[in-house]
Amino acid sequence: MRFADLLRFAGGGLRGHRLRTFLSLLGVGIGVASVILLTSLGEGARRYITGEFASLGSNLLIVVPGKTETAGFAPLVSTAPHDLTQNDAQALSLRVPALRRVAPLVVGTAAVRAGERSREVTVVGTTREMLEIRHLKMSIGRFLPGGQPDAAVCVLGARVQRELFPDENPLGKLVRIGDWRFRVTGVIAPRGTSIGMDLDEVVEIPVDTSLRLFNRSSLFRILAEVGSHDEIERARRRVIEVLRERHAGQEDVTVLTQDAVLSTFNQILGALTAALAGIAAVSLGVAGLGIMNVMLVSVSERTGEIGLLKAVGVTQAQVVAVFLVEAAILATAGGCLGLLSGLGAGQLLQQFYPEFPFQPPAWGIPAALSVSCLVGLIFGILPARNAARLNPVTALMRRKA
Amino acid sequence: MIQLAGLDRTYVVGGSPVLALRNVHLTIDPGEYVSIMGPSGSGKSTLLHILGCLDRPTAGSYRFAGEETAGLTEAQLSRLRRHQIGFVFQFFHLVPRLTAAGNVELPMIFAGIDPGERAQRVRQALEVVGLTPRAGHRPDQLSGGEQQRVAIARSVVMNPALLLADEPTGNLDSGSGREIVGLIEGMNQRGLTLIVVTHDPRIGERARRRIQLSDGLVVSDQTSP
Numbered sequence: 138m139r140f141a142d143l144l145r146f147a148g149g150g151l152r153g154h155r156l157r158t159f160l161s162l163l164g165v166g167i168g169v170a171s172v173i174l175l176t177s178l179g180e181g182a183r184r185y186i187t188g189e190f191a192s193l194g195s196n197l198l199i200v201v202p203g204k205t206e207t208a209g210f211a212p213l214v215s216t217a218p219h220d221l222t223q224n225d226a227q228a229l230s231l232r233v234p235a236l237r238r239v240a241p242l243v244v245g246t247a248a249v250r251a252g253e254r255s256r257e258v259t260v261v262g263t264t265r266e267m268l269e270i271r272h273l274k275m276s277i278g279r280f281l282p283g284g285q286p287d288a289a290v291c292v293l294g295a296r297v298q299r300e301l302f303p304d305e306n307p308l309g310k311l312v313r314i315g316d317w318r319f320r321v322t323g324v325i326a327p328r329g330t331s332i333g334m335d336l337d338e339v340v341e342i343p344v345d346t347s348l349r350l351f352n353r354s355s356l357f358r359i360l361a362e363v364g365s366h367d368e369i370e371r372a373r374r375r376v377i378e379v380l381r382e383r384h385a386g387q388e389d390v391t392v393l394t395q396d397a398v399l400s401t402f403n404q405i406l407g408a409l410t411a412a413l414a415g416i417a418a419v420s421l422g423v424a425g426l427g428i429m430n431v432m433l434v435s436v437s438e439r440t441g442e443i444g445l446l447k448a449v450g451v452t453q454a455q456v457v458a459v460f461l462v463e464a465a466i467l468a469t470a471g472g473c474l475g476l477l478s479g480l481g482a483g484q485l486l487q488q489f490y491p492e493f494p495f496q497p498p499a500w501g502i503p504a505a506l507s508v509s510c511l512v513g514l515i516f517g518i519l520p521a522r523n524a525a526r527l528n529p530v531t532a533l534m535r536r537k538a
Numbered sequence: 539m540i541q542l543a544g545l546d547r548t549y550v551v552g553g554s555p556v557l558a559l560r561n562v563h564l565t566i567d568p569g570e571y572v573s574i575m576g577p578s579g580s581g582k583s584t585l586l587h588i589l590g591c592l593d594r595p596t597a598g599s600y601r602f603a604g605e606e607t608a609g610l611t612e613a614q615l616s617r618l619r620r621h622q623i624g625f626v627f628q629f630f631h632l633v634p635r636l637t638a639a640g641n642v643e644l645p646m647i648f649a650g651i652d653p654g655e656r657a658q659r660v661r662q663a664l665e666v667v668g669l670t671p672r673a674g675h676r677p678d679q680l681s682g683g684e685q686q687r688v689a690i691a692r693s694v695v696m697n698p699a700l701l702l703a704d705e706p707t708g709n710l711d712s713g714s715g716r717e718i719v720g721l722i723e724g725m726n727q728r729g730l731t732l733i734v735v736t737h738d739p740r741i742g743e744r745a746r747r748r749i750q751l752s753d754g755l756v757v758s759d760q761t762s763p
Binding site (some may be wrong): 152442445447448455 | 587590592593612613616617618619620621623625627631633634635636644645647648649650652653692696
């Protein structure tokens with residue numbers, strides 16, 4: 138028997154009972170659509186996080202005070218870590234040639250006031266290098282001045298500017314941060330959240346000024362950009378070496394590379410996607426039962442036809458093939474339906490959340506289609522065998538084919 | 539072509555065995571026109587099903603074209619039915635979603651004959667039964683007589699050696715019945731072995747050889763000169 142004829146005959150069988158066919162199509166469709174949609178969510182989250190990290194700059198090292206043990210025992214004797222200081226940052230930029238730029242980071246919160254308006258913001262103390270390291274763009278004015286001035290100047294995040302100076306150009310205006318007055322030199326272009334810090338909601342000031350403002354001597358972080366991606370690991374070891382030397386031989390800093398953080402996130406979110414796919418697969422299984430039910434009804438309804446097929450010399454294997462192919466067509470067509478509606482729903486959600494990349498993982502589409510076809514084949518086995526095992530004599534006793 | 543020897547067929551109904559056929563001996567030669575008659579329950583349909591390889595005897599031997607059928611597998615029996623045996627049923631057994639032409643084509647689809655040849659043979663078969671203008675109609679658009687003519691076209695489209703008809707006129711008015719009998723007798727005149735099961739003596743008496751069954755036993759076997 139030719140495969141095209143088999144497909145045509147099985148397809149004809151499905152057209153015989155349109156409503157039932159449509160309902161079981163719908164069942165598989167919903168299953169596949171939910172697989173597509175949920176994996177799109179998971180994959181979207183992964184892409185979103187990855188994209189966020191990429192916006193940090195791809196060759197970034199982050200120096201954090203304190204040693205984070207990722208393996209083995211916690212040390213019995215806790216050694217208080219040395220603070221990270223301005224001098225540490227300077228030493229790194231001088232002694233580690235692989236670092237192209239180094240920026241210290243101080244973070245605090247303070248009330249910012251302009252005239253009658255006031256709000257609480259995150260104040261970031263840093264240097265001019267930050268502009269390049271974090272790929273910031275200015276919408277107006279200039280970023281912080283170069284060198285390490287202790288100057289009363291500040292740069293506003295986009296939303297801070299909107300709220301404090303809704304109708305006027307803030308350049309050259311004075312704002313009050315805590316008890317001190319600062320002159321606005323620029324506004325950062327809107328950028329949105331980047332790794333937990335909404336850059337539109339910050340005010341940036343020179344690092345020395347921030348240390349005095351918050352009455353501190355130590356840095357929160359040191360950010361450094363490595364010249365080329367291949368040098369990251371070497372630069373990381375060198376940074377630790379320099380800082381150990383400076384911290385009386387103690388290795389009391391942790392240097393995060395973007396790769397390490399990224400691969401951790403990748404793993405977590407990959408697992409999340411797989412878990413979501415698993416949940417959605419349950420609905421595919423239920424749809425499979427629906428197909429089995431429809432096929433069982435179809436077999437008992439078409440007893441006469443099956444008897445006739447046997448009388449004209451159709452073999453048991455061919456009867457099995459006819460009903461299996463019917464189930465597979467049903468499931469695969471449902472799969473296509475679900476694929477389209479799943480992708481469509483993703484597009485729709487995309488309209489509402491333009492920043493979030495709804496997109497199924499590369500394996501999602503072929504997997505959804507092959508799994509739905511497989512579901513049809515597996516849940517079609519029982520009905521097909523029932524059909525093949527019908528006794529032709531009793532099957533033909535029915536009045537109708 | 540057909541040799542039955544000591545053939546029994548026993549059913550188990552409600553725990554007790556029922557003998558549908560008892561010790562049947564029968565030889566039918568190629569080209570014969572045989573009617574099998576008897577009251578309902580006499581075993582004539584059972585005999586037809588065994589002759590058509592849809593059912594197997596409980597005991598005894600059935601040789602088709604010299605070959606013992608007891609040793610054949612399901613698939614071999616299917617092939618035998620496909621190429622050697624055509625069936626005509628009381629209730630036509632047409633597939634309702636297929637057109638007349640589609641129903642005639644059905645056995646050839648599963649035999650793997652290519653579409654060009656199928657179309658040609660469908661056309662010939664429908665022409666023989668006089669249904670060429672109705673080729674595109676579905677069974678529910680055809681009269682009973684027309685449906686049975688489609689079924690006959692289907693039964694002979696694979697060029698079988700044996701045509702089995704089970705009460706072929708049982709569901710038709712007498713006019714259509716006469717046409718149907720005329721058609722299948724025409725097939726017999728062209729060399730097809732024809733076996734008709736009927737309880738209608740007017741149909742049965744037309745056959746040259748008439749076999750009477752009663753309670754599963756062959757009670758008479760007459761051949762007109």
